[in-house]
Amino acid sequence: MWGRTDWYILQCKECDYVFAQTDDTWSEAYSHHDEDGQEHYELEHMYDYWPALSKRDKPEWIGDNSISGVKDVDALHTAMMELYGALNSNLPMLSAIGIRTCFDVASELLEVDPALTFVEKLDALMEAKHIREVDRKRLEVAVEAGNASAHRGWKPTANDLATTMTILEHFIFDAFVQPNRRKKLDEDALKMKGTVPPKPFRRKK
Incomplete structure (x- = not known):
């Protein structure tokens, strides 16, 4: 041989x-x-x-140094970058665990008590209107996949990881990026309002 x-x-x-x-x-x-x-x-x-070939392209709102336009989320950005590194290195079990970790980091940044159980964290996120019922069901699937890898040695397929990554990215975009973009758009609209000439006053005959 x-x-x-x-x-x-x-x-x-x-x-x-x-x-x-x-x-x-x-x-x-x-x-x-x-x-x-x-x-x-x-x-x-x-x-x-x-370096390993990219298995999944990062969304345009995740840069090399930050999550686009969002302040004070360095821990989440670091966790996300390590997660993409695990994906690109063909480490499916670590990737699944990383998805769960990113959810925990994001929840804490949204002022959810890290000591709560997973179910309690979902309840708190819903109460604060960060997620809806449909989001809750998706996140349950994604995070339980990470739990299965961490505690039961489950190895997800490429399709499993693609689904759970999409769920995670959707959650983070809605919770952090979208509100920031809305705020920026409101600020721009307010500035523009000050430059638009008012409608001329016409006296009634």
């Missing part, structure tokens, strides 16, 4: 991005097929990349 790893330095023709690729082959990992009455064997190749 033998194994081999070939390393390559690659560069994208479009953006000049440089990254490393490994190509792993092993004498016992192959596929075969019949062609013209003869058996043909072909080695299977396992490719990996560094």
Whole structure:
């Protein structure tokens, strides 16, 4: 038996991005097929990349250094960035746990007592009108997935992670980004109101 790893330095023709690729082959990992009455064997190749290729694009409102336009959420931004790192590194169980962690961090930033149980946190978020009933049901699924990975060793599929990530991103956008954008739009509208000339006064005949 033998194994081999070939390393390559690659560069994208479009953006000049440089990254490393490994190509792993092993004498016992192959596929075969019949062609013209003869058996043909072909080695299977396992490719990996560094830095890891992105498995999920970050939303436009999550920058490299902050969540767009939202102040004092450094802990949440850090947790989210580590979560995307776990996703890109093909770590599904850690990603599921990271989703649960991001929910906990976000809840605390929304002034929910971190000592509460998960169900109690959802109750508090609903009472404060940060989420609706439909959001609660979705978050229950996403966070319980993280609990299953943390406590029962459950390994989610790529589709499972895609669904739970969408739920988490929707929650964070609605709770932090959207209110901030509404506030900014209200402020801009108020400033504009001061520059718009009033309707001229006309005397009644």
